[in-house]
Structures are given as C-alpha cells and as structure tokens.
Amino acid sequence: MIRVLLADDDPLTRAGIRAVLGEDPEFDVVAEAADGREAVELVQAHRPDVALLDIVMPRLDGLSAAAEISGTAPGTGVIMLTTFSEDEHIARAFSGGASGFLLKSGDPRELFAGVRAVAGGAAYLSPKIAQWAIRQLGSGGDRMSSAARARRLVDGLTAREREVLALVGNGLPNAEIARRLHVVEGTVKVFVSAILRRLEVPNRVQAAIIAYEAGLVERG
Structure with a gap:
C-alpha cells in the first residue's frame, strides 16, 4: 500500500485526483490539504510515502512546502502538480526538493507511474514536462x-x-x-x-x- 497526501486549494481537483487513485487499491489517500502550510503539518502527522502538491497554494506555496517536507520528513517523496501556465514556477521547482513533476491535465497512467516511482525512491518526470525542461532549462x-x-x-x-x-x-x-x-x-x-x-x-x-x-x- 502506498500512502499519499494530496494538497491543492481547488476541491474539485482534489476530488478528481482522489477518484483516479481510488481506482487502484495499491494507493491510499491518507490526508488532504487545502494549502501548503496544512500540507506540511499533515505530512508530519501522517508520514505518507508520497505528497502530491499543487505549486500555487495559499499561506505557503507548494515549492516552499516541498522544501520543508524534504528537510523535515525525508521519507516522504514529493511530486509537484503543475500546468504549463506556471512555467516560471516549474523552473524554480527543479532546484528544490521535489522528486517528481506531473501535469494536472496528464494521462492518469502517468499519475500511477509517478507515485509508484517516487514512493520507490526514484524521480519521475511527465514526458511533456521533460520536453518543456529540455526546451526551457537548457544552456x-x-x-x-x-x-x-x-x-x-x-x-x-x-x-x-x-x-x-x-x-x-x-x-x-x-x-x-x-x-x-x-x-x-x-x-x-x-x-x-x-x-x-x-x-x-x-x-x-x-x-x-x-x-x-x-x-x-x-x-x-
């Protein structure tokens, strides 16, 4: 069982991701947060295997939350959820504590693959995010x-x-x-x-x- 924390300030987005993960009994969403500060607190309380964090959230943004989680709960892998409209945030995230990057509009199979990979200690890039990184983060x-x-x-x-x-x-x-x-x-x-x-x-x-x-x- 892979224990997941889901953090996004949009309740519909949380519901959609929770529903997708609920299709596979391998995943268990143990907590949900509506902002980054709550996400950090819930990670401390539940110690999930993976935290799925929206990049843009109130009180504490996802990137800052990822850095705190990586420093205080190294056993929890962090995946950033993003859209291409947030490209300046993605660039900052690559130098932060995240181990995975997924598009909110991506194929649900990428969500399963990404969570499994990061739970296993690996890194995971949505193919489209990887292509963006190649174009934008190169020399x-x-x-x-x-x-x-x-x-x-x-x-x-x-x-x-x-x-x-x-x-x-x-x-x-x-x-x-x-x-x-x-x-x-x-x-x-x-x-x-x-x-x-x-x-x-x-x-x-x-x-x-x-x-x-x-x-x-x-x-x-």
Whole structure:
C-alpha cells in the first residue's frame, strides 16, 4: 500500500485526483490539504510515502512546502502538480526538493507511474514536462547547445553508468534497476551517486533531464 497526501486549494481537483487513485487499491489517500502550510503539518502527522502538491497554494506555496517536507520528513517523496501556465514556477521547482513533476491535465497512467516511482525512491518526470525542461532549462534556452552539452556529459560516463542513467531517466527506482541489471541494490546506489557527481547535478530529476537531452530516453 502506498500512502499519499494530496494538497491543492481547488476541491474539485482534489476530488478528481482522489477518484483516479481510488481506482487502484495499491494507493491510499491518507490526508488532504487545502494549502501548503496544512500540507506540511499533515505530512508530519501522517508520514505518507508520497505528497502530491499543487505549486500555487495559499499561506505557503507548494515549492516552499516541498522544501520543508524534504528537510523535515525525508521519507516522504514529493511530486509537484503543475500546468504549463506556471512555467516560471516549474523552473524554480527543479532546484528544490521535489522528486517528481506531473501535469494536472496528464494521462492518469502517468499519475500511477509517478507515485509508484517516487514512493520507490526514484524521480519521475511527465514526458511533456521533460520536453518543456529540455526546451526551457537548457544552456541559455539553446536547444542544440543544451543537447550537445548533455551528450558530452554522458560520453564521459562508462557504458554501465549510461545504462543506469537511462533507467533513472525512465523513472525506475533503485530496486527495479538492480533487478533489471542483475546486481544488488547497493551497487545501483553507488552507480547513481557516481553519475550525479560526474554529471554535476544535485538530484535524480536533473539527471533524468540530461538523459532525455542526450537521447537515452525515448521521448513520449
């Protein structure tokens, strides 16, 4: 059972996401919040596996709430819910404590995949969010130079590290990567740490973006 907290100031949005998650008995929405401050307090009370946070909320915005949750409840993975109209907020969120990014208007299957991935300790990017990030967060917004830089960084990895990076880009947690590569999970953790260091990025989300840019991940 994956325990989920849902935070959004729009009750209809909360109801819709709760209904989607309710279609699969693997998910249990243990608490709901209408603002970021309440979300932080409920995470402390319930310690869910995943917190789904709207980016724009009253009292405390989702990005600030994500940072607090990451600092005080590291066992709770954070997924930001967004729309493309909030692109300036998305850019800020990539340097924050979130592990996943989903579009509110996205395919429900992405919601299931994203929550499972982040609950398992992985990062997850909605394919459309990944494409946005490639266009907007690259080197000066220059798509060609951004892709070239990503390929140069990836070329500096070993073949096994590139294989692991591709699986990280696909949103797989360490346990699943270990199963696919027939190694122990501790070995995957060592690989991921080395990859982050060699790519000079702070987290799996930004490593996943480089995987997309370098062509290691099929673009949906």
